Amino acid sequence: MRVCLDPGHGGYDPGAVGPGGLKEKDVTLAVALRAGFYLQESGAEVFFTRASDRVSWLPEVGRDLAARVEIANRGQADLYLSIHCNSAPTPEAGGIETYSFRQMGKAAEVARLIQAELVRELGLRDRGVKTAGFYVLRHTAMPAVLTELAFISNPREEKLLSDPGFQERAAKALARAVAVHYGLVLAPAPAAPRLVIDNRAVTGVPLQVIEGRTWVELRPFVAASGGTVEWNQETKTIVVYLKP
Ligand SMILES: [Zn+2]
Structure with a gap:
């Protein structure tokens, strides 16, 4: 199977910024790369919408989302997974939530698996699986899921999100959910350094x-x-x- 991993934001767009200064774009990239290598090693083909802070599209929000969708569609992914951190005006808000466009179907199934694995692995509040008409969920030609790992606006969760061990566990949970759904056996991630060529994970x-x-x-x-x-x-x- 072929999966397109989309680390939310990047380049000109930091995404949400935590009270301690942590940028969403850095967390989403770290988790996506880590998840990608688990999946690649488990036999999936993995490509990214971006594999560094460099983005291949123009700095406009409208273009940005369209470009991500185009990369997934052009690459004929079997699954598109967009990784984000949540944010709220109140610092107490916390937990994990995962979205698909519809309540039924393959994307919703994968979303439920991802949500369950993340909650089990990370132990944060389960805010549930939801539906939303996000651009990237609506316009992708394959099952598409968007996950919000934790709240970067919550000082406790911001600290967790910045921790490489937490990122690794989040990545493994995402990879395990995808592997289970597509009948793959999750393999350990390859030792560092890992290699990405033209946004494709390579082992x-x-x-x-x-x-x-x-x-x-x-x-x-x-x-x-x-x-x-x-x-x-x-x-x-x-x-x-x-x-x-
Ligand atoms: Zn985001």
Whole structure:
């Protein structure tokens, strides 16, 4: 199965900002990347609407959402999962909620699984599964789910959201829910460093960082980028074609 993970906000748009200054866009990215590697390792194909703070669309909210939907549709994902943090004017508001466009169907099923796994794993208040006409839920051509991990406006939950251990648990819960729904067995995430090429999660490319320099095995790296490598034995020349 192929999943499009959409870390909410990014680039020019920080999303909601917590009382301690934590930005929603940083949390959603960290959780999406972590979830992506669990799923990739479990046999899913994973791509992201963004895999860093760099966004590929123009800085307008209208364009932003359309671009995310277009990436999911063009990539022919079987599932679109948008990851957000909640926010409210009162600092006491807290908990987890998950949305689908309709109350029935595949998206609603996945939303229920995601909500249950998140609540079980993170132990925050269960605000339930809801329906909403969010742009990204309405216009995606595949089952689409949007989850609100916790409230960034709640000082206690903001602290949790900033914690890498909490992010890892949230990611694993999301990945487990998706894996269960699509009949995959959740595998452990690959050891760091992980690799994303053109917003696609990639595994099976041996790489390591030594003293600040990245070493990758050329042939699998180029193959994962869609290119090819040839070796000229006579002249001992490596010839790389980055485009097929
Ligand atoms: Zn958001």
